[in-house]
Amino acid sequence: MKAMERYGGQKHAMTGVILAGGQNRRMGGQSKALLMYEGDTFLARQLAELGSLCAELLVVAQEPERYEAVVHTFSGESPVRIIPDLQPGRGPLAGFQAAMRAASYEELWIVGCDMPWADAEAAKALSELRNGVGADAAVAKIDGRLHPLHGVYLKSCLPETERLLAANDLRLMRLFDSVALQVADESFLERKGISTGFIRNINDPDEYERLTGKRLRF
Numbered sequence: 001m002k003a004m005e006r007y008g009g010q011k012h013a014m015t016g017v018i019l020a021g022g023q024n025r026r027m028g029g030q031s032k033a034l035l036m037y038e039g040d041t042f043l044a045r046q047l048a049e050l051g052s053l054c055a056e057l058l059v060v061a062q063e064p065e066r067y068e069a070v071v072h073t074f075s076g077e078s079p080v081r082i083i084p085d086l087q088p089g090r091g092p093l094a095g096f097q098a099a100m101r102a103a104s105y106e107e108l109w110i111v112g113c114d115m116p117w118a119d120a121e122a123a124k125a126l127s128e129l130r131n132g133v134g135a136d137a138a139v140a141k142i143d144g145r146l147h148p149l150h151g152v153y154l155k156s157c158l159p160e161t162e163r164l165l166a167a168n169d170l171r172l173m174r175l176f177d178s179v180a181l182q183v184a185d186e187s188f189l190e191r192k193g194i195s196t197g198f199i200r201n202i203n204d205p206d207e208y209e210r211l212t213g214k215r216l217r218f
């Protein structure tokens, strides 16, 4: 089923966030959001997937002009805004901050732009899990590792996000020391019929070549 049709046009009161403000050093500076897979950029795939669930979309990036053409071709109903980091060059935690400050909704589904299999079913399951216990955030734990870059977060995580930025403690995982986190493990995802592939990301030309058979040149 196409992502757009999955929820019958019914959007969740949730802001979908794509973090695309990284330096892409391992990709020679080429934006991972604009890599092609199965005829679309990662960004276009993610806009369709996040837009199938969320009533609003944000792309957090420093150079909006890089992404405008893709955003303009997005045909979903949810409005999309490209917003900058408020603290550029400080990593994904700064992207969280900008998104939480700009979002119209209390709940955010946040993904890294290098995750071409971002999955609305997984986000919905994480949101339900979080909501069921009144936690501030929910992320998957797969093969013993937490995956904060495909997670759902309430704006209640903003004060701790900003405290960490002020303390120059930029590790995303540090957020989980202080906010109420709910973890979705493999057995939870399996019960929901959700494959764990959504956490996979593409970081360098070798990983991209394994995915597509094409070698990037830069």
Ligand SMILES: Nc1nc2c(ncn2[C@@H]2O[C@H](COP(=O)(O)OP(=O)(O)OP(=O)(O)O)[C@@H](O)[C@H]2O)c(=O)[nH]1
Binding pocket: 019, 020, 021, 022, 023, 024, 025, 026, 027, 032, 060, 061, 085, 088, 089, 090, 091, 092, 094, 095, 096, 111, 112, 113, 114, 149, 203
């Ligand atoms: N908004 C925002 N997103 C970021 C920032 N740094 C990283 N990200 C995003 O967070 C995700 C994970 O980033 P990494 O792969 O760790 O870093 P990267 O800069 O993209 O790539 P490398 O330079 O090769 O490490 C990607 O989607 C990045 O675009 C930032 O400073 N601001």
